[in-house]
Amino acid sequence: MQNQSQILNALSELNQYFKKSGLEGQILYRTEGSHLVRAGANQISLNSYEENEKFYFTLQKGKKITQFNLSLSVDRLSEIKQAIDRVAQTLSLLPELPFLRPWHKTEETLNSIEHLKDFSQKDSTLTDPLDSKPMVDFFKTIYDNYKNLKIETSGMFSAGHYAYALINTNSQTPLFFSGDDYHLEAVLQLLDQDKKEVKVTDVGQTLKDFNPDHIHQELLEHIELKSSAPSIDYNGKDHDLIFGKDALAAIIEFMCYMSFRGELYQENKGMLRKETHPLEGQIFGDNITITDDITSGDSLYQRPFGLNGMFRPPINLVDKGVLKNLYYTDKITCNRLGVNLFSDDRLASFCLKTGAGPSSFNALLEATSRPALYINNIHYMNFTNLNRGDFTATARFGAYLLKDGKVVGNPGRVRLNLSLFEILNKVEWLSNLGVHVNTSSSYDVRLASSIKVPKFMKVKLST
């Protein structure tokens, strides 16, 4: 992995090259070193290490603009400059975009963040390629622990380091951030119990946070729950719903993605639309508060500025059910819409605030007398009617029917057809314990992502 000073020097040199070439624009650099061990069918199916360095250039000349991504090492500056020259030639062929505005100064971002403490935890073991033995051993131990149960072990253990840095031609000082993270999931399929599945997940900034004993304990709890109640067919009656942390995290994350992006909002393409959901309007119940606060422990990854160079202040997105703020991330789109850039939703660490509800599964059972469907995870969620917040998904890795303080059945295939507006206006309680859940995807360069949600959330749907 390249070191910080090498990266910053390269950015400064390229910035000078831009100016010398008569160009305006931004240079963003991202890098990663990622390890991933994957298990399937009781064996290791993949053990990989990937290094990646990528530049994201925005080149502008007058009111003409283009974007260019280049995967090339930071120490190959002469080749990078040749690529810039080649792309710059296309600018003259493009039409003008008269709405373009000047670039935000990185010095303003630095002023905004200088008082902030650096909360990020660093793990030097992740900066260089690490020994994958503990990751392999994690899955091997699970298999050894449950061999007598006739199980199939699957999962994924990812750990790595990433950094991003940027500068633009309206600035002198590059910005730099680096971080570490790990996340894992372990899935067991119980082969002689109708192939029931259980899943446990974990996320953290450093491998010092990784506690395999805790994960093994959680797996055991789920296996006992799955094994103790009979399989039943779910009859789709009006039950209350209780979402576990992984299901809740998936729903809230997707909802936030489709709701709080200002560009979607302004173009009326999101779940929240300018034409129907004004700011300061009540959209959810008053027990719903959603934030993204880099100064608090509610954010696992406290990154002070975005990939667009904007400072990321603590944000209330929804406060007691009232829509308060949106993100505005993409400069070209925002310039076209005539709105100011604000934070960066790509680095959001959403937090759905806790309430006063139970914090353990046993306490939850004790508090549940009316029939309720408990959903541990959801699979393949998608919006069927975004205007109404209608979505569909299947419950996976554990749906339990609860009644009178007990687990009375394991429903098999459960398809959920619900409305987010209905659910988030009928929340009966939120757990008093908040939990971080991984939401990272690995489609582009590594960028850790997580959401903090109450461990459980109960929605009163029964009549």
Add this chain to the structure above:
Amino acid sequence: MNQRDLGFKLIDKLKQLGADYVDLRYHLFDETESITTQNGELAKHQLSSQTGLGIRVLYKGGWGFSSGENPAQLEQLGLMALAQAKESARFRQFPVTLAAKDKVLGHFKSSPKIDPWESSLDSKIKRLLEVDALMQADFVDLRQIHTFFTKKNILFLDSLGSEIQKELLDVALSFYLYGLDQDKERQRRSFQLYHDTNSTLGLEALFNQKLESEALRIKNELHHILEAPACKQATCDVILMPEMMALQTHETIGHALELDRILGYELSYAGGSHVTLSDFGKLQFGSTKLNAWADGTTPNSPGSTGFDDDGVACKKMPLIEKGKLVGAITSSQMIMEANQKAKRTIFTESGGANRASSYNRFPIERMNNINIDPGEDGTLEEIIAQTSDGMILETPRSWSIGPNRENFHFATEIGWKIKNGKIDHVIKNPTYSGESLKFWHSLDKVGSDQSWQLQQVFNCGKGQPNQFMRLGHGVPICRFSDVEVGK
């Protein structure tokens, strides 16, 4: 020494250090240009370029993989992959064995008439804006056109001495129109470019006159949607048009028949399959009208690449014959493991379907072109005339599939209600759902040759770390009976 020679040198070294098999993929050239217009103006122009390499090592039945962009790190990456393979080998129930293959010296090249890299940017933008202008209307408040072109030059080397060069080209185009309906809900109507297997694959697709008629068509259809009633809950016949038929095939045949998924390797992420090894040769997957293939040779498709990333030539393999399950989407590794687990020979050869999205990803079973044969039930008009109570559905708007591909729920952009053999009216917000096997058993009409279209897909997601894959679906118009709609 050039990259080829350096690659073979590294492979030899890793073999000397105990590797049983090694392969290496260099992306020597890998560029994408994308252009987006919005409401008659350029919204975004973007180029991306990446070059790099990925190394797979097999050691005593365990895989290791590493990748990077810096050719100077070649040896370091190779040694890392070997170390990882040694770790993997400690936890294997079935040591990885690859089906026998020959050394291959091969070359595959896409066949454009006009190479997008040799055409001016100005002409591309001008063309998009010409088409955009046709979609202008008072009831359309947002119109977007998005196009991208991808060109790759890939060199594959392996420890058998294989050397394969692939020069691949993709051309994609889509239009999106948005408007507000009478209930103040936002509606969308879109179009995805499809290619002609008898023609060529290149920028000429952008200048094809059919784009004009497609633009006018979706504008007209959006207008109807904005004034249409909502889809009501019912059970009726459903006719799927090509874009929707492609996704139906993709989700409930393609993904269900990926062999690695059947063997449980995707369980923690994308899910499993309701198909088991004992089903092959026995399971009646659908009606006798259903004939499906995994065809890596379909011309002018993103799913056709000449050779897969195991270095195996792409093939046309049967999946379903007269409704019976006979094959899967396979790779060199998985067929060996499947036959071993099943204790019989189900698969006699790799289907050449192991692919990675780029050099920085490990190849896994991916759909190439999952095609359905045309039938003998005539044109769309003829099938409509034989339908007393039904619905035509086109263009997916949302999709959700059960964890083992055993059930599904789709929403589409548009529907047309059929009554007594005629189209009666347009429907908005249509949805349909079902159990996969029951649905395929209800296939009762398959459109003839003229209804068959090759649809492109560029965003099929699978694997950890995640990979998007490019592929195709050649599908006819099909009718299914007694389907639940409107839920």
